[in-house]
Amino acid sequence: MSEVVDKAMKAREASHKMARLGLIERNNALNALADALVKEEDYILQENALDMDAALNAGTDAALLDRLALDSGRLAKIAAGLRDIVALADPLGRVISGTTLYNGILMRQVSVPMGVVAMIYEARPDVTVDAAGLCLKSGNAVILRGGSMAFRSNTALTKVLAQAGQDSGLPDCWLQSVETTDRSATTELMSLHGLIDLLIPRGSGSLIKSVVENSKVPVIETGEGNCHVYIHSAAEAAYILPIVLNAKLQRPGVCNAIESLLIDSEVASAYLPSIIDALTDEGVLVHADEQAMAFAASLPESQRALVVEAAEEDWSTEYLALEIAIKCVSGLDEAINHINTYGSHHSDSILSQDYDAVQRFLLEVDSAVVYANASTRFTDGGEFGFGAEIGISTQKLHARGPMGLAALTTGKYILEGTGQVR
């Protein structure tokens, strides 16, 4: 039997035991996990240093190195994240619906754990701890498959967390990481229909695409964000610059930052000059359509160089960088149609004081989160008050938008009778 199948079978067994744990037992274990991270700091940082050395030697870029690196402060913060999960409400045992059937059977639908949750992700040691903590709180057994660059860090973290959990009363194999390093292990993990209840890929678009296309196990797709702000002709002038700059600049590398700006042609001359000025002043490369391009003419030379002609592919590009596409549209219909055609159905916002225009935008834009007169940057489990975020789902099945702990649970119908037959 392969390592992956063996671990999945053990996880299935552990999942039955996990499902019986009460909130106090799960919370005590979470605290024990946090304690262990602090206690085993030397071991964890030493393994992380070996990963860092290898990554440096391999010429890894600075951004990736930064995601991989752990130090005492980061580890303490990660441990504090586990304690934050303790404070969250129990996602299990919630009565979702219930009634007495016509025949006297008492029926209720209750939230229960998924069972075995697997996660495939890249070189992010913090995801290892996060995933373990969220799955534990929601009563699931976990199988982790992290990126090879963080192999030693993840193995060390999993070892420390798994042991601390067991010492605190969790079943053997409640948390396991896959040690086979070649791709066959990932492929096998995706094939274990019936042993794994849910697979969550976290990371780059190409990782997620590959999992979605190849998995036989149910997947929740997270990620891609080609988000828009649309400035309608009746937009409140005072909202425009703050929202556009916030949505683009506050953190350009995340999925809820905007990639495209749409503006009604009739108000383009009123607002676009100052918008393009402000964006280029911040170093943003602007991919402008023909009409928008004209407003760059009066910019200082250094900023004007940052305004280039947009190509068709710009409308569907997720830059995740200091770049934006700007298009002038004929009105609400074209804006909605553009967003539904080129967007990624993540987060899109209309700026308008026109009641009917706002209502239509909110109804007709087919995205996980639609906004009126606010920045798209609020699409986030923390901002939504979920306390923890597993990811942001851009699919429509099971969970859509920011996912809290509830996304790691499913429903179970419990029917209590007194001898009823049909």
Next chain:
Amino acid sequence: MSEVVDKAMKAREASHKMARLGLIERNNALNALADALVKEEDYILQENALDMDAALNAGTDAALLDRLALDSGRLAKIAAGLRDIVALADPLGRVISGTTLYNGILMRQVSVPMGVVAMIYEARPDVTVDAAGLCLKSGNAVILRGGSMAFRSNTALTKVLAQAGQDSGLPDCWLQSVETTDRSATTELMSLHGLIDLLIPRGSGSLIKSVVENSKVPVIETGEGNCHVYIHSAAEAAYILPIVLNAKLQRPGVCNAIESLLIDSEVASAYLPSIIDALTDEGVLVHADEQAMAFAASLPESQRALVVEAAEEDWSTEYLALEIAIKCVSGLDEAINHINTYGSHHSDSILSQDYDAVQRFLLEVDSAVVYANASTRFTDGGEFGFGAEIGISTQKLHARGPMGLAALTTGKYILEGTGQVR
């Protein structure tokens, strides 16, 4: 462009228009569909007769022929089914959750259509109408891929329904069926990630398995039911025979009928003789374990011949016929473990008056529906009060157990602000 891609793109366009329809428009269209089925009866029955002739010539078995056959009475009943859907509550626009965020943004999560729903099924013309009606009520565009044996019937039904819908104000291409008859069309349908939001296979286990394993589009798995009744040592004697016979015999060919009976060894001699007598008297073939086998000795010869030794594979077999597996177990632990190991996580029932045993069974059996002291035959959208049933999900993502109209919807977060930035 292939037929399938072309139709999927048209369905996507139609889905945006479907999402804007109010309840009255959708209900009016449902009534128009029902009227059209009655009005176009001659055409539909004539096409069905051609399917029936071909199926007869191909030597199709009687059960399949019966599923394929339409007549005036059946068509009227199918039309009445559409009118029943009119009476159901609107699954759309329901506020699932909502709050005011710390920054004053008003947030609500509202139920909205999935978008484009595709269904792959076998030779059942009634499924064509059912799927069209349920997707219409829930504001979705539909693509249907029926079995080749019902090709003419399904084409005729889709044509009549699609036209009636359009005449009643639904967008073009709200309902389409795939006309390419070879397998490539099915494969293509399963590959259209991004164009199709949800794929539901309905039919045999092998059809469902193939779709689950090959689809890149999110799938809801329906179907397999290896259900159990477990007679605990503290079972109420008066409940036993009625529930066992109902669960096995009331309709043996459906997924919520039981396939296995478990009984505590200590009460086997008290109950099994009469159970085996009653089952074999009804012509049920009993696959008995060693202990259960012994109770067959005193049966009349004709019934004794119906009791055979169980093999390991019997514990995981879905007979869907007059067959049952019987196993004596040492108690609650073995029963729960057996069900979680061999069952299909569909519907399982404990018969017991022991409070703690019942609680443990309900908590620890990992099935979509768990019962105490009632027949498993109640696992059904109609029995649960859902009014309509799309299928019974045996997976844990999105929907688990009987699925009503809500399973064809997803959530959308709507955030209304007054200039908030992060």
